[in-house]
Amino acid sequence: MSDEESSDVVRRERFSGGPARGFLSSLDSDARIFRADLQVDRAHVVMLAEQGIVEESEAAEILAALDDVEQAGHADLPDGEDVHAAIETAVIDRVGPVGGKMHTARSRNDEVATCLRYRLRADLLALAESVVAFREVLAEAAESHAETVMPGYTHLQPAQPTTVGHYLLSYESALARDTERLLDAFDRTNRSPLGAAAFAGTPFDVDRERVAALLGFDGVVENSTDAVSARDFLTETTAAAATLATHLSGVAEDLILFANKGYVDLSDDYASTSSIMPQKKNPDTLELVRASAGDASAGMNGLLTTLKGLPRAYNRDLQRAHDHAFDAVDAVREATEVAAGAVATADWNADALEAAAGEGFSTATGVADLLAMQGIPFRTAHEIVAEAGESGGDLAAIEAAVADVLGGDLSEHVDPDAVAAALDPARSVASRDSQGGPAPDAVAAALDDVAAAVADAEAAVERRREALANAEDRLAAEVSTHV
Structure with missing residues (x-):
């Protein structure tokens, strides 16, 4: 192959040399879109033939040359400014000037954007x-650990107990x-x-929608x-x-x-x-x-x-x-x-997670919520529990704080057994059964929704993948009728 035959068909002898030649070239990095360019070329040539812009015999020569270029691979392309010019050069090298008709009614600008x-x-x-x-x-790990109590954190400080299942589902969301x-x-x-x-x-009387359909696009820009x-x-x-x-x-x-x-x-x-x-x-x-x-x-x-x-x-x-x-x-x-x-x-x-779940008086919010459920203003409940936390945050500390802030015994305001339950991390978690909460029942409901959503997402990906595969088959079938 002579130097003239292998030169870039876009530039020829003009702007084809000089120290910036390598700087301008994207041929190596274009390996990723090598096959995409071939597919775009095929669809374009099929459309040109269907529209009568090129002769059927010319389209057949070009399409056959494109098959040969694909078989040879990106590494065998002649030198060029980019993969688009290199493929066109390779086609012309194989079939002569008729190969230049492949670029009729398009630019590298729309070609590269499509590729x-x-x-x-x-x-x-x-x-x-x-x-x-x-x-x-x-989701699978969350289901296995829907009842595995763990410490929850804000600012990396113990905040409230939760479950491993609830934690993992937060990332699934x-x-x-x-x-x-x-x-x-x-x-x-x-x-x-x-x-x-x-x-x-x-x-030229091009059919943009036809090319888009051949390439599996949903339409045109x-x-x-x-x-x-x-x-x-x-x-x-x-x-x-x-x-x-x-x-x-x-x-x-x-x-x-x-x-x-x-x-x-x-x-x-x-x-x-x-x-x-x-x-x-x-x-x-x-x-x-x-x-x-x-x-x-x-x-x-x-x-x-x-x-x-x-x-x-x-x-x-x-x-x-x-x-x-x-x-x-x-x-x-x-x-x-x-x-x-x-x-x-x-x-x-x-075991380690459960042991750590109550650290730092992490059930304090649950106790405050319990007091608020008895009609005590939440800010007052917050004050009581905060004071109790300074004294260890156990039942005795809460009794003392209630006496200090509200007066009287704890039992006058809330069932002490309920407070003891609220102090237990596992029971605290179980009580927070609002939609999206960490209670095992709420997590189970969330897992049902996740299973359906994951199945829908899998189907959505597969529909799009099948549409692209079907388009490839259709393009191959159309090419075969022109070769």
């Missing part, structure tokens, strides 16, 4: 699938919203920019300038990933602290030992899960900074935008799977 959306939607589904799987893990955000991002990503050309449309300019699908994806990573970081931090206190024992598969201190069992994988929030938030900041203040339509800055989103999705998906594995294999120390 990014095509690839990203698959990554979004993969990440959503990992999140749903983690939700299942959390957060991940449920993460799932919704990812699927929403998928739905807005799943629109085709192709046919917008450089930004001002094309005089209507305005041609918006179609090539828009990268908010990247920001939405990266924001969803960063929010998810923040939740994962919280899970990781909690488990690290609980392991430190002896409340939970992490599997050896999710821990390591020291290089010098053989007694150590370190929660290293969870520390890296925690760090993934930094990767994702950095990607969010980098992406927004790249996009901020760009003039409308295409600017080369956009070449640097999408890696932030893809890197964030990759990092967070791996962190999700590791966090799920750590939770699934963790061993909760029920």
Whole structure:
């Protein structure tokens, strides 16, 4: 192959050399969208043939060449400014000038925007699938520990007793919203920019909806300038990933602290030992899960900074935008799977948790609530219990505080047996049976809702995945009729 044959068909001899050649090229990083570009090329060529813009025989040559390029792989592409130009060059190398008709009625501006959306939607589904799987893990562990009493904290101080099941479901709730955000991002990503050309449309009689359907998109990005300019699908994806990573970081931090206190024992598969201190069992994988929030938030900041203040339509800055989103999705998906594995294999120390559940007079709020239920103003009840806490927070201390604040015996205001029950962490938890509360019955009801929600989420991911797979089959069938 001569140097002239292998040169970039976009630039030819103009602007093709110089010290900035490598700086301009994105060919290596474009490996991720290599197959997406081929699929976009195929759909575009099929449409061109159907619309009579290229001859059937020309379409057949181009489509056959694209198959050959795919078989050879990204590594075999000729040098080029990007994967789009390199593929076009490779097609022309195989079939001659007719290969240049592949680029009729489009620009690299709408082409790259379409390729990014095509690839990203698959990554979004993969990440959503990992999140749903983690939700299942959390629900299973919560069901096993619906009655395992544990200390609850605010400001890292003992606050109120709760259960491991209720605690774990708090993260399931957060991940449920993460799932919704990812699927929403998928739905807005799943629109085709192709046919917008450089930004001002094309005089050719293209069928944008046909190409969108062949590629499995739900429709088109209507305005041609918006179609090539828009990268908010990247920001939405990266924001969803960063929010998810923040939740994962919280899970990781909690488990690290609980392991430190002896409340939970992490599997050896999710821990390591020291290089010098053989007694150590370190929660290293969870520390890296925690760090993934930094990767994702950095990607969010980098992406927004790249996009901020760009003039409308295409600017080369956009070449640097999408890696932030893809890197964030990759990092967070791996962190999700590791966090799920750590939770699934963790061993909760029920005895240690129960012993710690009442520390720091954590049942104080329950006692104050009990007094308020007897008609004592809550602020007065709060004062009584606070005073009792200074004297140890036991039944005797409460009796003394009641006598001091209200006068008379405790029994004149509330049943002492009820107060004793409120001081017990397990019975305190059982009393808080409001919707979404930690009482075992409330957790059981929540688990029923979670099971239904997880099943719905699994079905939602699968519907979208099946739609993409069916579109691939349809495109392959259409290509076969033109080759």
